[in-house]
Amino acid sequence: MKQVVVVVDTQADFMNSDGALAVAGADALAAPMAEWLSSLAPENTAAVLFTFDTHDADTYPGLPEAQQFPIHCVRATPGWRNVLDPQAVDPAIPTYRLEKGVFAMWEEPDLRVEPICGGASADRDAFFRTLRAQGVDDAAVIGVAADYCVRWAIEGLVDRGFRVTVPQALTRGIARPIEQVLAEDFAGRAVTLR
Helix, strand or coil: CCEEEEEECCEHHHHCCCCCCCCCCHHHCHHHHHHHHHCCCCCCEEEEEEEEECECCCCHHHCHHHHCCCCCCECCCHHHCECCCHHHCCCCCCEEEEEECCCCCCCCCCCEEEEEECCCCEEHHHHHHHHHHCCCCEEEEEEECCCCHHHHHHHHHHHCCCEEEECHHHEECCCCCHHHHHHHHCCCCCEEEC
């Protein structure tokens, strides 16, 4: 049975210790994440989707997020770049990217999933509907931050009928670690910590 893998916001501003919104301990995740991604097998993996938190310096101050966090992940800046190389994924596995301007990758209308290697561009919701129609019922989620964007990625996947697995060693939170997020927000739902 194949799974879809969602890699949430592994961008320099979050992952590097000198990033604009560095998540404590995230810098230690890059190497294990890269190793884990390179170990994915095509027979078990339908696709890998990298999400990108994406902001504009001119509009960010007016966003609700600006009340909580300093500006970060401004498009095309060094802090916006992914610290992971999608080429580490087996080339037989289609890889994609999704740019989002808010915490939840599901909230904004009309977002596109764009191919990095293999596959075709698709509407975000159609992309996940197609996976389900192909019998992909499982998802794995890694990334940062466990209590923000990772949390909302998980919620959206579960709401769309996926069973979600979260490798505990491949995520970090800002105020809550992933085990606390899952215990408090996903008790009794189709989410497993591994």
